[in-house]
Amino acid sequence: MRHTVIPFGPQHPVLPEPIHLQLTIREERVIEARPALGFVHRGLERLVESRDIAQMVQVVERVCGICSMIHAHCFCMGVEALLGIEAPPRAQVLRVMWSELHRVQSHLLWLGLFADCLGFESLFMQFWRIRERILDLSEATAGNRVIVSVNVIGGVRRDPDDAQLAWMSAEIDRIEEDLRRLEPATLDDPTVRRRTVGKGVLSRAQAWELGAVGPTARASGIAEDIRLTKYAAYGRLYFEPVVETDGDSHARLRVRFREALASLDLVRRAIRLLPAGEVRLKLKEPPAPHGETVVRVEQPRGELVYYLKGSGEKRLDRVRIRTPTFANLPALLVMLPGVSLSDVPVVTLSIDPCISCTER
Amino acid sequence: MQEATRAITLESLLAEVARLKAEGWRFVTLTASELDAERLELLYHFDRELRLQHLRAAVAKTAEVPSISPVFFAAALVENEVQDLFGLRFTGLLLDFRGRLYLEEESPMPPFCRRGREAEAPRGGGGSEAPGGESCATR
Amino acid sequence: MDVRVCGILVVVLAPFAGAALCGILGRSPSGRRAVVLTTGGVVMLAALSLLGEVPFRLEIPAVLHAPLEIAFFAADAVLLAAFLYIGAKYRHAAILVLSFLQAAGLLVFKGFLARSAGPPGGVVCDALALLLVLIVSVVGSLICFQALPYMDNHERHYRVSPSRQPRFFAILLLFLGAMNGFVLFNDLGSLYVFFELTTLCSFLLIGHDRTHVAVKNALRALWMNSVGGLAFALGMIEAYRSAGTLDLAQALAAPRLEGDAIYFVALALFGLACLVKSAQFPFQGWLLGAMVAPTPVSALLHSSTMVKIGVYFLLRLAPGFPGTFLGQALALAGAFGFLAAAALAVGQSNGKKVLAYSTISNLGLMFACIGVNTGSALLAATLLLTFHAVLKAMLFLSVGAIEQHIESRDIEDMRGLYAAMPLTAMITLAGVVMMIFPPFGVLLGKWMAIEAAARHLPAVVMIALGSALTVLYWARWAGTLLSDPLGTRFHAERQPLLTWLALGSLCLGTAALSVAAPWLVEGGMASIGQPADETAYTVVRGGLESASGSFAVLPLSLAAACGLLLSALALRRASRARPVPPYLSGLQTGEAAVFRGPMQQPVRVAARNYYLDTLFGEERLNPWVNFGGAILLTLILGGVL
Amino acid sequence: MRALRRFIDRMRAKSPWLLHFDCGSCNGCDIEILACLTPLYDVERFGVVHQGNPLHADLLVASGTVNPRNRKVLENLYAQMPAPKVVVAVGACGLSGGVFRDAYNVVGGIDRVIPVDVYVPGCPPRPEAIIDGVVLGLQKIARGGEGR
Amino acid sequence: MFELAPVILRNLLRGPATRRYPLVTREPFPRARGEIENEISRCTLCGLCARRCPARCLEVEPQSGRWRWDPFVCVYCGVCVETCPAHSLRQKETGRRPATSRETVLLQGEPRRRGGGARPAPPPDAPARERP
């Protein structure tokens, strides 16, 4: 009877992206959440019809601006697998370096937005201030701040020199120092804890059944990380997934914060590991792969799946992208009923939704 | 594809999926692609301890596919997507957007079926009849 | 006969006569109408005619002593017999036992103790009594007037046939007489009769609709009030035992020596009777149940007059309280009632229940003031009593009018009432504003109450909390009335003339009385309950000033009027500006408050108020407040022993 | 009178409240717009405040491709803003649909739906460019006064 | 509750980190991807850039000698620059300025005659703006 119905989004200050939730609440307690998508749907999977494989790289980079590097990485890996080629070792390590840089950037972005949705504006500003320096690293080495656009079929387009790499290592150290300074406020502040501990709890079994991936799953105790499949150069970097078992928003916060630190470390070690050599295979002719493949990489938000199908032409037959947010949305829908309205942004952001990924 | 792929039929779909679930496989996603003017290919992807397994089924565009969302709720969204983009009808969806997940009336329908436009007519049950508001409910 | 005698006779006897006439002529609508209007008008005029005369005391001529005594005794007997009959008819043990105890006590009292009770105490008409007479006669009559069209509607709606209105109006008029009798007579024995008579009226009127719930609630009201009746009877006996007289004025004036004057025990028993009659915790149940009655009944008996008996009587007894433990306990109980009822009101969406809790809450505040018992506290209680009576009557009548129009008394259903019944909505809104805002009378009273209770720490903390809760439930209601009337132009909706008469005069009357409050205080209110030597407040430049504070009534009223004018101009200008839909995340459609939801379906925004029933719901709070009320009651009764 | 008018226009230009709507962007532009608010760029220096509410906004900063579903939202938001108002389209998608402009569910740039006052090219544009765009928009407010 | 206190105190004492952008401009990073420039005199109008462009923002008309670039569609990925066989395309390190109206860049090069032949001196055409 006494239910309030709220249109939450598509335009809403705490949602950076347009998604609509029709929330039925009773005195701030959410009773039902009905989602509506489609505000960002562009239909880019069908652009394979008009773009050749090399051009598709630029398209998939723009599936999502926050993890564009990783989309392109995944796509290129898939095409390379179809073609039966492999990028040169230096390119493999560079891809890892930029991917991890991207992950840090994405996690910092999320940490900032999350702080902001808690109403902790000053913390938001601090995270984004640090994030700017990651973006500087990207711009200096890859040419762009956000959509770094370095992947090509058979390698990467940029090759940072030693001076740049040394500067990067030093900068990473300073960034880590700055980030660690924010750790107490982010993880231990009682007001933050009050807003996150026990909010949006997802048990391990639920997380598995609902197909949650990435930090959302890892915060519920599922130690799954696609990087463990040792794609690209991950096999050569010792790496352990960050896992928490509480399954609440605070656990997801912890996972992402620690992952950001871990990724900084991975960047540093990738730089140290960097072999000399070519970064890009010279392809004799435009790639025209045949066959189908499923490739997976670990995005900042979790498992990213590409299904590619080619029939020996320079345009692919089908590209299908399953992004991590798409996999995490069912979990969100299950978590929302029962939380209070003020925690809706917290729980929603805690899966780090990326709608442009989801809808493509 | 390098991983295990098994061809199945629509009749055995639910049983297969249930079996995989019991064996601890996680539902990853469903991929639809167009085979020819009449048929679509459905590929169900599953993961267990970082290994993949796929189920492959070829279905007629006019077929009614049983939804696996009662087994894996996670599949509801992707089945809706396929319903939107390929005009394939899923039955027993726990969360049914009736072809309005992504698309509006003015969008081209169904956008991913480009071979043989005759598959256009029955659009996921949503186009002609007025979609009832109540069917879109989370479980 | 002079004006005094005439006035007194009319205000007490005319209603009885009217009631009798109503029984005879009431069959025809026009006859009923004529009787009610005439009686009301006559009583109103008679009460007003007493204005310049107070204070005075009339002795009853000796020839009438014996007949009166017999009459009152007979009335007692009839009333108690009636109660016993009701108890037997409905097999209600509590009513039977309580009535039997009263009957037994009275028999013992009349038979053995009060053989030589002396002449009846006569009639005392001081400022307090006159105030009550005016409220009963003027407000009461207005309510009776509005009841005429209301009951027609009511019976039409419930298809009552044959009409039961003659009985209804007879009881209503009878009640007016009983009330006036209670406040004017000075003899505890007669007071008891009138006290029980109001109980009976209340019972009959609550059960008027004869539905299952109505009968159940009427019985509850009866048994709870019988507790009060028993307490009153015992108090009377005890007072007679200690003071040796039934004359209230004499008993109060008697030297206060231990065991010698009307003191602790009697006072405590009277206190209990008053708390019950005013539905304080844990006896709030009967008043809430009484809300099933037709709304004029709620307005007359259960908010503006009958429940004020408690406050009135304690105000009369006030000189007995200072410095006693009883006063402290009463202050605590009152403040507790104020807070608890306000909290419970927050949890209600039923408009009449909110009004009922608000009534209990305000009565609690008055009790608290009487308990604090300083000059300004008693003045605060008097002011609250006056303004609450007028204003709450108006609010009840508005809700009644609204209820008959929208067929619901739920606040949620009053959403956007401004579009449907603009004038009634405005009057209700004005009522709410006058309930919680300066410079109006209720707030003036509350201001005085806080200033007076400031040294009584537990009480003032509860009052502070209760005030905030009060603002919450009223503001919520006010906002709901105005919700979403976009594009409607102001027009007065159709209502019977008598309804407008009652609503309009009560509304304007409250405003006028509020502005005139300083002079009301100066003109006699300040003396109520107090020996007139202490003047807590002086009127300075249209405001009230005391040693510790000041309340600029007139300047504030002027400022409020200016503000109202400016705001009204802003409203006019705004009505011509470009209308836009409210913020709906960019999904608004052409229709107001409808957005495009999932699957592109139109979804209506259903914005609902908070009632916070996890905090303030009855289920949650009732055990606590009843427990608290019981503890405080025990404190009042036990403290004296 | 003229002086007053100039004063008013100056006030308007000094207090642009910003509403950001992401039509169907890849987030690249959105995070760069958000980055403008953060310490290194701090557009609050110009009085810019990020408002989530069209009823309070002067400046609509829109990014991303328009599709049939979000075009209605965009129209609604624009209609709900009080005049004078300025629209800044940010990024290739917002200007024309960018790399996605021939995808089936893309209507085109922002100016297909509402009038755009300032175009900020880039994919995504750097925050500096967005600041430039906002400043251009402010000049438009200060010059126009009336808006549309 | 005071976990962030050291950080905000530090911020207060150290002063703002803000780059006061219009007043202070930072040097762009080397090889940052900015505006596309075509040195039309070197352009052979081969059209490879247009064919490779993922955003389809380039149009080359060899017959009329027109090279048209739509900066509002361009995603500044630099693929055209990488593929340009004549090395006439260049990517600046600074981005394109915002504009208040639609604009395209139209450069007039030497029309390519069928059968080829020696090219005369290029016409020194400045970039022209065109409004639709």
Place this chain on the structure above:
Amino acid sequence: MTAGALFVIVALAAGLGIGVISAGFDRILTARLQSRVGPPLLQPVYDVVKLALKEPLIVNAWQAFCACTTLAAAILAWVLFFLQSDLLLVFFVQAVGAVFLVVGALAAASPYSHIGAHRELLQMLAYEPLLILVFIGMYLETGSFRLEALFAWPKPLLLRLPFLFLVLAFALIVKMRKSPFDLSSCHHAHQELVRGVLTDYSGPLLALAEVAHWFEVALILGLFTLFWPDGGVGRFLLPVAAWLGVIAVDNLTSRANWRWMLGCAWGLGLGLAIVNLVWIR
């Protein structure tokens, strides 16, 4: 008469000045704490002038009535404070403003306004009893509710009412709509309620509400001056200290929810107040 009018004008100017400076410095200081530059000091003025001159958009015409009443009440409360009237009276008048803001928000059919309005009511529920108890404390100490007498009180009240000072600071946080109690609306609209109670006030109406807010903040800051006798620097320093504390807390905490706020107010706040009251009695 002219003297009186002049006095009122001075009062208005003072209120505006305090409100603007408080709001302006607040934004600058907050920016500095976040290592930003921040807007110019007079930014609140620019904002309000701009808002006042925007196209009036009306969601519900009653909002105009309510916004106007809110401002009138806020000004009246401030003027009464300035005229050294009764403390409780000042409080009651300011409550009028707060309530009408809520009523206006309830009049709009947007759930955001609605929920904002209810949260604003809950905030009033949190701070109103506290304010009353602060006044009670002052009365118990000085024997008067008259501001006249309170201003002239020769001893520093702070020494006798330290907890009540904290309680008043708590109320200031709520009144200034600062984190953790910026539940019903906050200055930066990164909130689940958009701008809560202010969501559907637009243009000139928002300007009215904004100016009213200046006066309300000025009033509460003014109350802090009562804690120190005339002539001491404390009279100026105490409000500044409280204000600084509020800004600091704003930057150190995330937003609470209403249950927590009510718990804080009715648990901690009330507890502190009662302890102080019992102590001085």
